[in-house]
Amino acid sequence: DAGVIQSPRHEVTEMGQEVTLRCKPISGHNSLFWYRQTMMRGLELLIYFNNNVPIDDSGMPEDRFSAKMPNASFSTLKIQPSEPRDSAVYFCASRTGTGVYEQYFGPGTRLTVT
Amino acid sequence: QKEVEQNSGPLSVPEGAIASLNCTYSDRGSQSFFWYRQYSGKSPELIMFIYSNGDKEDGRFTAQLNKASQYVSLLIRDSQPSDSATYLCAVTLSGAGSYQLTFGKGTKLSVIP
Numbered sequence: 356d357a358g359v360i361q362s363p364r365h366e367v368t369e370m371g372q373e374v375t376l377r378c379k380p381i382s383g384h385n386s387l388f389w390y391r392q393t394m395m396r397g398l399e400l401l402i403y404f405n406n407n408v409p410i411d412d413s414g415m416p417e418d419r420f421s422a423k424m425p426n427a428s429f430s431t432l433k434i435q436p437s438e439p440r441d442s443a444v445y446f447c448a449s450r451t452g453t454g455v456y457e458q459y460f461g462p463g464t465r466l467t468v469t
Numbered sequence: 470q471k472e473v474e475q476n477s478g479p480l481s482v483p484e485g486a487i488a489s490l491n492c493t494y495s496d497r498g499s500q501s502f503f504w505y506r507q508y509s510g511k512s513p514e515l516i517m518f519i520y521s522n523g524d525k526e527d528g529r530f531t532a533q534l535n536k537a538s539q540y541v542s543l544l545i546r547d548s549q550p551s552d553s554a555t556y557l558c559a560v561t562l563s564g565a566g567s568y569q570l571t572f573g574k575g576t577k578l579s580v581i582p
Contacts, residue, residue, distance in 0.1 A: 386568060396488050397572060397574035400569055400571075402566065411569065439541075456501055456570075457503060457515050457518055463512050
């Protein structure tokens with residue numbers, strides 16, 4: 356079984372540019388989570404979806420960030436315009452709707468905004 | 470603000486010793502507890518979960534939970550250099566937040582050959 360797939364793995368962009376990160380959850384998983392990880396703040400939940408519906412976006416830092424999940428197998432996280440302080444590793448994770456709620460992480464996207 | 474606290478380390482142990490990693494949490498209603506391992510430059514990988522008071526063993530790993538003290542720990546027996554990584558404690562919130570995991574900032578473990 357393929358795990359969570361994220362693309363791109365690395366992204367370097369200039370301040371002010373739009374950045375789009377992509378995620379494909381594990382097949383059959385109905386919850387999807389976007390996290391950001393930095394040395395200072397650790398792993399922070401940005402937003403999560405349940406059955407493609409955004410449930411809690413209180414972790415989204417500001418209006419520059421938006422996320423969509425048009426279907427069960429695809430989600431995007433967009434930053435527009437990007438700023439240097441957005442530099443971090445962005446992880447996507449998914450889980451099933453039953454059981455003990457463990458989440459499985461993708462390999463992450465390392466974003467550098469110059 | 471619901472918090473999960475871990476000692477950032479680094480925790481250094483000699484090869485073959487027992488490594489003890491600790492975590493406290495503030496949400497008394499938390500139900501499920503997870504330990505993730507994260508190698509440098511990699512994504513978090515689930516090691517164990519526990520939701521009942523007491524001990525749960527899986528190979529060289531033992532998770533311990535004490536809900537009254539709001540404390541969860543991970544013991545690694547016969548530590549190996551390959552265990553060197555950052556260990557993240559994660560906790561589900563109570564109530565409407567139970568879908569979410571709140572992570573500690575992690576404890577960096579170094580196993581010295």
